[in-house]
Amino acid sequence: MTISPDLSAFHPRRAARPAMIALVFACAACSGAPDTGNESARGEPANVVVANQVEASPNMADAPTGVSNSATIGGDGSEIRLDPLAPVDLADAGLPGELGCTFSSPGLAPGVFVPLLVAKGNVASRDAAIGIVKVAGYVERVAAPGGFDAMAKGTSFSGKGKTIGIALTGPATGGGESPSRPATLTYDRADGAKRIFAGTWQCGP
Secondary structure: OOOOOOOHHHHOOHHHHHHHHHHOOOOOOOOOOOOOOOOOOOOOOOOOOOOOOOOOOOHHHOOOOOOEEEEEEEOOOOOEEHHHHHHHHHHOOOOOOEEEEEEEEEEOOOOOOOEEEEEEEEEOOOOEEEEEEEEOOEHHHHHHHHOOHHOOOOOEEEOOOOOEEEEEEEEEEEEEEEEEEEEEEEEEEEEEEEEEEEEEEEOOO
């Protein structure tokens, strides 16, 4: 049974902003995942250094919009839309936790990856990992039990009217302290609608 913690107890930690802004683009250098549907991130395009010291694509914020790698099925017929998270979204969220994970999915432009979910949690802790997604332009919080340790292996996040499952689909690719792994993000909405995104899951400092 997935437990959805009371997220009102979590408050932004301004001191954590620089680390999270770097973390959000941790999968920017990954390659080989299928195309997916994403909309341009709000805010200015950013040249940032990701957690594994690989430079992100400078036009990441200009990724094409409206492309899907699975259609929304079920529910009331309305589309499930996840937009890329921008650096300002991470800064405003101030997610608590020692280490983080990012689900990123590629756009149409070669080598351009966009972060759809970013979460942080503490190591060896029962406290929930806290993350954010941007649903149709609105940043919303989600949580998963078990802290960073459980999250790194793939987990299920819950939030208002939604459950988001991260499933690892292959071995880690590349080296470094925070290698990425192919994964899927499955968004289940409370009205029965579902959409699956393919991409990568990267966890670490």
